[in-house]
Amino acid sequence: MKFVLRGREPRWVAPTAVLVAVAVTVALTALPIRLAGANPVAAFERYLLTPLSSVNGLHEVLLTATPLMFTGIAVAIAFRAGYWNIGAEGQFLLGAVGTTWVGTTWADLPAPVALPLGFVAGAVGGAVWALAPAWLKRRAGIDEVVTTLLLNPVALLVVQGLLNGPWRNSATGFTDSDRLGSGFDLPPLIPDSRVHWGFAVALAVILVAGVVLTRTATGVRVRAAGQAPQAAAFSGIDVDRVQFRAALVSGGVAGLGGASTVMGVQHQLTSGISNSYGYTGVIVATLGGLGAIGVLLVSLLLGDISVGAQNVSLVLQVPTQLGAIFSALLMLAVLSAMSWRRYRVQWRRPRPATTPEPAQETG
Amino acid sequence: MSLNLLALLGAMLTIATPLIWAGVGELVVERTGVLNLGIEGTMYLGAFVGFLVALRTGSPWLGLLAAVASGVVAGVLMGLFAVTLGLNQHVSGLGLTLLLIAVCEFTFRMLYAGERPTLDTKFDVLLPGVEVLDQHWLTYVAFLVLAPGSWWVLRSTGAGYRLRAVGESFEAADVAGISVSGVRYAALMVGGAFMAVGGAFLTLSVLGSFTLDIINGRGWVCIALVIFARWRVWPAVCGALIFAGTDALQLQLAITPAFGDVPRELMLALPYLAVIVALAVWGRSVRYPGSYLKAHRRA
Numbered sequence: 003m004k005f006v007l008r009g010r011e012p013r014w015v016a017p018t019a020v021l022v023a024v025a026v027t028v029a030l031t032a033l034p035i036r037l038a039g040a041n042p043v044a045a046f047e048r049y050l051l052t053p054l055s056s057v058n059g060l061h062e063v064l065l066t067a068t069p070l071m072f073t074g075i076a077v078a079i080a081f082r083a084g085y086w087n088i089g090a091e092g093q094f095l096l097g098a099v100g101t102t103w104v105g106t107t108w109a110d111l112p113a114p115v116a117l118p119l120g121f122v123a124g125a126v127g128g129a130v131w132a133l134a135p136a137w138l139k140r141r142a143g144i145d146e147v148v149t150t151l152l153l154n155p156v157a158l159l160v161v162q163g164l165l166n167g168p169w170r171n172s173a174t175g176f177t178d179s180d181r182l183g184s185g186f187d188l189p190p191l192i193p194d195s196r197v198h199w200g201f202a203v204a205l206a207v208i209l210v211a212g213v214v215l216t217r218t219a220t221g222v223r224v225r226a227a228g229q230a231p232q233a234a235a236f237s238g239i240d241v242d243r244v245q246f247r248a249a250l251v252s253g254g255v256a257g258l259g260g261a262s263t264v265m266g267v268q269h270q271l272t273s274g275i276s277n278s279y280g281y282t283g284v285i286v287a288t289l290g291g292l293g294a295i296g297v298l299l300v301s302l303l304l305g306d307i308s309v310g311a312q313n314v315s316l317v318l319q320v321p322t323q324l325g326a327i328f329s330a331l332l333m334l335a336v337l338s339a340m341s342w343r344r345y346r347v348q349w350r351r352p353r354p355a356t357t358p359e360p361a362q363e364t365g
Numbered sequence: 366m367s368l369n370l371l372a373l374l375g376a377m378l379t380i381a382t383p384l385i386w387a388g389v390g391e392l393v394v395e396r397t398g399v400l401n402l403g404i405e406g407t408m409y410l411g412a413f414v415g416f417l418v419a420l421r422t423g424s425p426w427l428g429l430l431a432a433v434a435s436g437v438v439a440g441v442l443m444g445l446f447a448v449t450l451g452l453n454q455h456v457s458g459l460g461l462t463l464l465l466i467a468v469c470e471f472t473f474r475m476l477y478a479g480e481r482p483t484l485d486t487k488f489d490v491l492l493p494g495v496e497v498l499d500q501h502w503l504t505y506v507a508f509l510v511l512a513p514g515s516w517w518v519l520r521s522t523g524a525g526y527r528l529r530a531v532g533e534s535f536e537a538a539d540v541a542g543i544s545v546s547g548v549r550y551a552a553l554m555v556g557g558a559f560m561a562v563g564g565a566f567l568t569l570s571v572l573g574s575f576t577l578d579i580i581n582g583r584g585w586v587c588i589a590l591v592i593f594a595r596w597r598v599w600p601a602v603c604g605a606l607i608f609a610g611t612d613a614l615q616l617q618l619a620i621t622p623a624f625g626d627v628p629r630e631l632m633l634a635l636p637y638l639a640v641i642v643a644l645a646v647w648g649r650s651v652r653y654p655g656s657y658l659k660a661h662r663r664a
């Protein structure tokens with residue numbers, strides 16, 4: 003038995019690979035659940051099904067998926083252009099800072115002005131945080147992976163510095179900011195639920211990104227810059243400029259996520275406002291195949307798992323980090339399984355060289 | 366205002382130690398053309414496993430041994446993704462980091478929810494009472510053995526030669542009869558062990574306890590140092606000293622009355638910003654190893 007490269011890929015291979023990856027992930031996460039003293043079957047029912055089995059649970063899934071939709075599509079935009087933005091975490095935080103700044107400075111604004119302003123401020127905050135790495139990459143060829151990563155802890159320090167200093171809560175003295183003006187409260191999207199209009203904005207952003215990436219000339223340039231930069235440059239595309247702009251858009255979209263979370267959920271800035279949403283965004287984008295529909299579906303799946311993890315930790319005393327373990331494992335398992343797609347198993351020893359392998363279909 | 370220069374120097378050496386361990390580890394790996402973004406998670410794993418085993422057995426030595434083993438395992442995992450399966454190194458490395466951190470946090474919460482356990486015995490400093498030289502033995506090893514040793518191995522030995530050959534051109538190395546995946550796995554295992562020691566240094570030597578933000582981006586700093594150093598050992602050590610010097614300075618300034626009004630967070634951010642500035646000044650148009658980020662497949 004040996005593995006040989008496939009010629010053509012049958013249609014069943016990709017779905018099978020994903021199913022195998024999911025099975026492996028579930029099997030591997032059963033181990034820590036057991037170690038925590040819970041029954042894996044009961045726990046998985048709670049992780050995956052309990053949130054979906056009640057209206058309230060469904061609402062929570064949509065709410066939890068919202069920031070992941072923003073960071074996921076943000077990362078996907080940058081990755082599509084071949085710009086490895088791993089700084090969505092920091093950009094999300096600076097988006098939250100921007101929104102909090104306008105929301106506390108002009109607290110009296112009425113909602114029709116305040117809400118768009120809040121989102122714009124968030125996008126600007128995120129884009130500003132993405133600017134330095136993008137500029138260093140374009141002007142000096144400095145690896146964006148390193149600079150975007152390094153700015154994540156710095157962004158958290160910016161938030162903590164503001165909350166310990168000038169933005170300390172004036173009423174309670176706690177290290178979270180004052181409440182934003184009431185005009186900045188995103189209204190509920192679904193009545194009597196915590197799902198807010200941020201979800202609709204996230205959907206719209208994903209839709210626009212999807213259409214632009216797949217249906218427009220800009221999208222072609224972005225994808226060309228990412229997939230074949232040399233060929234793109236040869237055909238007259240300014241790859242550096244495309245990547246620079248994609249980086250700023252990516253940062254802006256991540257910043258919108260911060261704005262949405264501040265105006266829709268927290269209504270103030272807290273140092274824990276990003277629950278690793280930026281890093282999880284990389285998982286969302288990758289698992290979603292850097293596509294709009296994929297990002298949406300994976301965000302909902304991880305939202306489901308995350309709500310389930312809260313539930314399991316309350317009921318079965320399994321720490322919530324199991325959700326993070328699951329999502330990281332799932333990404334690695336799916337990537338691994340997909341890399342096996344290119345091979346098929348050859349059960350019998352091939353006959354000696356006289357008959358060549360069936361030629362690969364090269365199109 | 367008076368700065369205590371000797372204290373500054375001593376703190377600088379201590380702060381630089383984990384960066385030198387993990388930075389040399391990353392450098393060895395990257396010299397084979399593999400970018401290991403699992404470094405942050407591997408340091409975290411080393412810090413956690415070292416602490417856990419030392420806590421349970423009472424022996425920091427066993428803790429260190431376990432940390433080394435955990436680092437080797439992390440290296441093998443990265444090898445599975447980046448070498449055997451040929452996955453995208455950015456994404457799989459970051460995924461490995463997220464996975465390892467989540468697993469450690471999960472285990473820590475499960476075992477010690479709400480507690481703050483500390484080690485009864487951690488590593489002592491050598492030469493206590495002598496300023497600057499009252500360092501942990503891992504610091505001495507980092508500066509006197511690890512850095513010169515890895516420099517010499519990379520430059521002058523057959524192993525170093527094969528390592529560099531794979532990094533520059535794995536096609537050529539392959540033709541010359543060098544096992545590309547063998548060399549890459551070996552580098553990932555050794556490098557992983559160094560990274561884990563860097564993490565374990567923090568729990569076993571410095572703190573004697575474990576906190577959830579213990580690594581806090583130090584792994585990313587090491588990635589930057591390696592590029593800044595253009596994949597050479599001594600410049601990486603210098604880079605680590607720049608970061609550590611800035612960090613030691615901010616610690617000193619924080620207790621200096623004249624700087625009492627400067628926000629602490631600004632000070633804490635300085636070392637990260639210093640690394641970015643250093644990268645911007647000296648890291649322009651660096652030449653990456655020839656097989657950087659590429660997976661090796663025979664046609």
